[in-house]
Amino acid sequence: MRENSIERRAPAALIPARGFTLPELVIVMILAGLMAAFALPKFDAALSLRNDAWKDQVQAAMRYAQKTAVSHRRLVCATVTTTSITLTISTTRGAACTAGLAGPGGGLVESSDSSDVTVTLSPSGVIYFQPDGRVTSDEAGSTATTRTFSFTGASSLVLYGETGYVE
Template sequence: MNRRAQGFTVVELITVMVLVGILAALAIPRIGQIDAFTSSAYRSEVLSALHHAQKSAVSHRRLVCATVNAKAVQLNIASNFGDQACGPKYPSPDGSDYAAHGSEKAENGALVGVPLYFHPSGEITTDGAGTLFASGIIKISGQSDISIDGSTGHVE
């Protein structure tokens, strides 16, 4: 007799379902790890940007402004020594505008969205005149907080 095979057997279907279940059990935990990895990378970028702003202010003897938002960090630099406001965007070492980008990882904290003014003296303030020291934290999803003490210029 000539039988034509149509469809799959029950054994084949169960085998495929078991394999899909095993792959799903291995893949789902990795998705959470990817999110933690991107949070860690963004925290490192924010910390690096703040250190870069601080060192640049001291080395250029000009005010450098940093703003940390949920999605990005942007640096600007004062046009001249003694200016109390920042002007153009601060270029990165490759010449492009310096900006770190995350995917909405900076959750909250006293200093999220607040312009930080890095002075040539090493101090960090929330105003260009240097009268209000910036002290507080920046929270990044699933990561340790970034703390800032403006009177000492300590960023960690």
């Protein structure tokens, strides 16, 4: 009976080896180091491009609001939060901003950023673009105000009150 149990066992040479060899592990570690040295800086550059893209959207929205206020001779309001911008326009001269502003593509001008990039407006509040091109702190247009947009990971933008120029 003992002979039967010996015959049923497979020889050690037929059992496949498991695991990795030392040279395979060394090669994998070298490749991981090379990828870290070359891929991570490119990934960081891609993140900074995303920061610049949001900054460019804010800049374009402010320029569009100012040009629309002048061309339509209407008050345009820009509501800026940390992650979105919404533009509205007055329906008649001297009225408050109540209608959504249509962009060049026909849709409403509403931009938002889903990444971790945020914008801080100083001084905070709604931005009013007057029909004469000035940027003011109120609907009446009595006080021109210069606004600064600060971004995480990107340079700041300045919106000049007297001219409406964005830099």
